[in-house]
Amino acid sequence: MPAAIFGFIVPIILIVLIILILAANIRVVQQSKAYVIERLGAFHSVWGVGIHFKIPFIERVAKAVSLKEQVVDFAPQPVITKDNVTMQIDTVIYFQITDPKLYTYGVEHPMSAIENLTATTLRNIIGDLELDQTLTSRDHINTKMRSLLDEATDPWGIKVNRVELKNILPPREIQDAMEKQMKAERERRESILQAEGQKQSQILVAEGEKQSLILRAEAAKQAAIRKAEGEKEARIMAADAEAQAIMKVQQATADAIKLLNEANPNGQVVKLKALEAMEKVADGKATKIIIPSEIQGLAGLAASAKALLETDPPAGS
Numbered sequence: 001m002p003a004a005i006f007g008f009i010v011p012i013i014l015i016v017l018i019i020l021i022l023a024a025n026i027r028v029v030q031q032s033k034a035y036v037i038e039r040l041g042a043f044h045s046v047w048g049v050g051i052h053f054k055i056p057f058i059e060r061v062a063k064a065v066s067l068k069e070q071v072v073d074f075a076p077q078p079v080i081t082k083d084n085v086t087m088q089i090d091t092v093i094y095f096q097i098t099d100p101k102l103y104t105y106g107v108e109h110p111m112s113a114i115e116n117l118t119a120t121t122l123r124n125i126i127g128d129l130e131l132d133q134t135l136t137s138r139d140h141i142n143t144k145m146r147s148l149l150d151e152a153t154d155p156w157g158i159k160v161n162r163v164e165l166k167n168i169l170p171p172r173e174i175q176d177a178m179e180k181q182m183k184a185e186r187e188r189r190e191s192i193l194q195a196e197g198q199k200q201s202q203i204l205v206a207e208g209e210k211q212s213l214i215l216r217a218e219a220a221k222q223a224a225i226r227k228a229e230g231e232k233e234a235r236i237m238a239a240d241a242e243a244q245a246i247m248k249v250q251q252a253t254a255d256a257i258k259l260l261n262e263a264n265p266n267g268q269v270v271k272l273k274a275l276e277a278m279e280k281v282a283d284g285k286a287t288k289i290i291i292p293s294e295i296q297g298l299a300g301l302a303a304s305a306k307a308l309l310e311t312d313p314p315a316g317s
């Protein structure tokens with residue numbers, strides 16, 4: 001009876017052990033992961049995403065590799081520029097594993113290898129640059145380092161996507177000198193800007209005065225022109241008025257002569273008109289007056305008539 005039970009239990013135990021061993025050798029490879037598989041100590045294959053079965057005791061997972069882009073921040077490295085200035089520079093490397101097999105078997109310690117390679121490459125590049133070039137050529141340094149590192153790490157199955165100089169720390173005395181230089185440069189630029197501002201202000205003031213003088217001269221010119229035109233118009237109007245007055249006087253004289261001619265006056269009326277004209281002449285400033293003989297007789301007659309009228313008393317007195 002015990003032998004029968006033992007004979008029944010042993011197969012069950014063996015079956016359970018086989019199931020456990022098979023279950024322990026089932027692997028599920030996640031996204032952005034890769035497993036490097038060795039069979040009997042030699043590289044066999046690379047497992048991608050999905051379910052895989054590993055042969056027990058024959059195959060093993062040599063390395064689980066992440067295919068995501070990774071970032072490594074290396075500690076500051078001392079470098080010497082072309083003009084013998086020692087500074088501290090720390091770098092940031094962005095890389096991605098493209099070949100898990102080469103990454104597993106290409107180099108023993110990949111991160112240490114990349115760090116040392118980065119330090120030596122950085123020293124070589126900075127050694128060809130002076131301090132000012134180093135501080136102003138970050139893009140150039142980043143591009144050159146990325147190219148050199150990507151080429152050097154290609155046999156390791158690593159692709160360097162980007163390299164950044166995180167910090168560049170010159171010595172303290174160099175920083176002080178640079179700060180003084182920057183301060184002097186800012187003061188110089190400020191002085192230049194102030195001088196330019198004053199220059200522009202003076203130019204604007206001069207332009208304003210010039211425009212003002214031009215406008216005043218133009219206004220005076222227009223005023224003189226208008227005044228001359230006004231005086232001209234006034235003279236023309238006065239001349240027109242005088243001409244019209246003369247024409248009216250001449251017309252009145254002509255009309256009077258015409259009326260006299262139509263009235264057919266006798267000699268006495270003509271003599272009387274001549275006497276009135278002589279009276280107006282006598283009122284002038286002439287010192288000598290020549291009187292015609294006809295008017296002299298008429299004047300004597302008028303004087304005698306005036307004397308008789310003054311001596312005779314009025315009627316009924």
